[in-house]
Amino acid sequence: MATLIVALIIGAILFGVGLYGSLSQTNLVMIMMGVELMLGGAAVNLVAFWRFLHPEAYSGQVFVLIVMTVMALEMAVGFGVGTARFRYKGSVEMEEARDLKG
Amino acid sequence: MTTAIVILVLLAGAYVVAVLEGWATNGRLRPAGPALDAVALLGRESVVTRSSDRIFFEVGPVLLLISALLAAAVLPLSPGLVVTDLATGALFVNMALAFVMVALVMAGWGPDGVYAMVGGWRFLGQLVGYSMLIVMPLTAVAMRAESLFTIRIVESQGALWNVIFQPLGFVLFFLAALAVCFLPPFDLPTAPGELAGGVMAEYTGARLAIMRLARMVLVVTLAVTVTVFYLGGWIGPVLPPWAWTLGKSLLVAAVMLFAGRYVPRIREEHFLQWFWKFGIPLALVNILYVGIVLLVVDK
Amino acid sequence: MLQTIFVGLFGIAAIWFGVVVFTTSSMVRSALALLFSQVAIGAMFLAMQSEFLGVLQIMMMATEMSIMAIFMVMYMMDPGGLMGMDMTHQKRISQAVGVLGALLVIGLVFLVGWGPIAGSVSPGRQVHDLGIELMERSMLIFETAGITILTAMIATIAVALERRR
Numbered sequence: 305m306a307t308l309i310v311a312l313i314i315g316a317i318l319f320g321v322g323l324y325g326s327l328s329q330t331n332l333v334m335i336m337m338g339v340e341l342m343l344g345g346a347a348v349n350l351v352a353f354w355r356f357l358h359p360e361a362y363s364g365q366v367f368v369l370i371v372m373t374v375m376a377l378e379m380a381v382g383f384g385v386g387t388a389r390f391r392y393k394g395s396v397e398m399e400e401a402r403d404l405k406g
Numbered sequence: 407m408t409t410a411i412v413i414l415v416l417l418a419g420a421y422v423v424a425v426l427e428g429w430a431t432n433g434r435l436r437p438a439g440p441a442l443d444a445v446a447l448l449g450r451e452s453v454v455t456r457s458s459d460r461i462f463f464e465v466g467p468v469l470l471l472i473s474a475l476l477a478a479a480v481l482p483l484s485p486g487l488v489v490t491d492l493a494t495g496a497l498f499v500n501m502a503l504a505f506v507m508v509a510l511v512m513a514g515w516g517p518d519g520v521y522a523m524v525g526g527w528r529f530l531g532q533l534v535g536y537s538m539l540i541v542m543p544l545t546a547v548a549m550r551a552e553s554l555f556t557i558r559i560v561e562s563q564g565a566l567w568n569v570i571f572q573p574l575g576f577v578l579f580f581l582a583a584l585a586v587c588f589l590p591p592f593d594l595p596t597a598p599g600e601l602a603g604g605v606m607a608e609y610t611g612a613r614l615a616i617m618r619l620a621r622m623v624l625v626v627t628l629a630v631t632v633t634v635f636y637l638g639g640w641i642g643p644v645l646p647p648w649a650w651t652l653g654k655s656l657l658v659a660a661v662m663l664f665a666g667r668y669v670p671r672i673r674e675e676h677f678l679q680w681f682w683k684f685g686i687p688l689a690l691v692n693i694l695y696v697g698i699v700l701l702v703v704d705k
Numbered sequence: 706m707l708q709t710i711f712v713g714l715f716g717i718a719a720i721w722f723g724v725v726v727f728t729t730s731s732m733v734r735s736a737l738a739l740l741f742s743q744v745a746i747g748a749m750f751l752a753m754q755s756e757f758l759g760v761l762q763i764m765m766m767a768t769e770m771s772i773m774a775i776f777m778v779m780y781m782m783d784p785g786g787l788m789g790m791d792m793t794h795q796k797r798i799s800q801a802v803g804v805l806g807a808l809l810v811i812g813l814v815f816l817v818g819w820g821p822i823a824g825s826v827s828p829g830r831q832v833h834d835l836g837i838e839l840m841e842r843s844m845l846i847f848e849t850a851g852i853t854i855l856t857a858m859i860a861t862i863a864v865a866l867e868r869r870r
Binding site for chain 1: 758769806815826837
């Protein structure tokens with residue numbers, strides 16, 4: 305029981321740190337790093353649930369595999385969008401991206 | 407006990423590979439060469455660049471050594487001589503080799519010097535090329551062994567070695583192994599003559615000794631990996647099992663060191679083109695071929 | 706008991722590296738701190754006896770975060786961090802939201818009745834059972850993930866391609 309609580313608390317704190325990072329940073333790359341931390345916290349929770357509550361159901365591990373896939377994909381697509389933005393504007397600061405046109 | 411034996415074997419192998427590399431580069435066989443060079447390096451002045459990123463500067467060479475040793479921890483030298491027989495052995499080797507990348511990025515960024523940085527980022531481009539090819543042939547190997555345990559992978563080659571069963575996979579994995587330990591013709595990060603040593607340029611004294619030792623241990627580890635996955639590990643008629651493993655690894659390391667020097671250094675864009683456009687489809691064809699053979703032909 | 710200690714230690718390492726990501730001013734240090742945070746998360750997976758996921762997480766994150774490092778050097782204004790710029794906005798609000806979110810989830814952790822705790826698992830059968838699960842019951846999920854990856858790759862290349870004039 306103690307291990308489960310410890311793992312869930314750590315997942316919660318990781319989520320909190322990632323949330324702070326995503327909301328406070330102005331650069332696209334740093335925002336994505338915050339999202340990576342949030343997804344990492346969610347993955348920790350999922351593995352803790354799998355191991356301590358239902359170790360016989362491997363769909364928990366499949367869920368974590370999908371979360372890892374999503375982490376890689378959002379980074380890839382985010383960097384693609386960042387590259388296009390950098391080519392157009394010369395920076396990926398989100399403060400300058402307030403207007404819809406251009 | 408097993409750990410001590412494996413580490414001693416690795417260090418002895420690294421010494422022999424260093425002698426071989428000296429022979430391949432200079433053309434002269436100097437058996438006491440590496441020992442004298444190590445003593446000379448340790449005695450030299452240790453220079454730190456002016457505005458280096460201190461953490462990365464120190465950690466880079468050590469991480470390279472750690473990643474090579476970690477990868478060797480799951481490789482069996484004989485049926486009982488493996489440091490840890492993990493259930494995901496084949497994947498663990500790739501995990502440890504991924505940290506070669508991190509170590510070279512650290513060694514490239516740390517010294518705050520142009521040559522080192524260019525070398526470090528070049529290795530990142532090289533990683534984009536070789537990273538698929540060092541994992542996909544292992545998929546086909548694991549398909550044949552029906553397990554990721556390295557001991558079972560060697561035992562599955564009892565009837566026929568993987569180099570004959572999956573020759574395409576062997577060629578791709580061998581090329582990817584050459585790219586991982588940045589030996590010629592894939593020595594873009596260090597590029598002697600072009601980058602003046604690249605990632606090793608700003609290191610002097612004891613740190614350079616650790617980095618060179620780490621590179622030699624990496625070559626030995628990759629030679630043992632090729633042996634375990636493709637050349638049937640310890641399987642052989644007369645000699646004891648560990649002698650077969652060491653002999654085959656030595657042969658693979660010698661081929662890795664000597665064969666690449668006859669080809670000019672491949673450029674980054676050509677490297678990426680060849681490995682992505684040809685290597686990955688060929689790796690997929692290899693998996694398809696092995697799957698068909700395993701399902702259709704009776705083992 | 707030992708498992709709790711290891712999970713706790715790796716977790717504290719993950720959190721500490723995560724905080725370093727946003728407090729350091731050098732961009733490459735930030736990317737590599739995120740790498741070590743994710744490696745600590747992978748080590749937590751290993752401590753919780755899910756071997757395949759732990760090894761996979763560490764391997765994937767080593768590669769991904771190194772690629773993130775070069776993108777940071779390409780797109781950020783001060784990669785070395787020697788000028789000490791502060792690149793945050795709405796700092797108080799986001800700190801409050803972050804702390805609030807973490808406290809909310811921790812409160813949930815203690816209020817929910819989690820039920821019986823399961824015993825131990827054996828790593829040897831795990832890889833085999835995970836493979837069987839992927840190939841039999843979760844095959845549709847896996848194939849959908851494969852198609853999604855392909856679509857994302859094509860979309861990313863299409864977005865990042867330079868327009869021909």
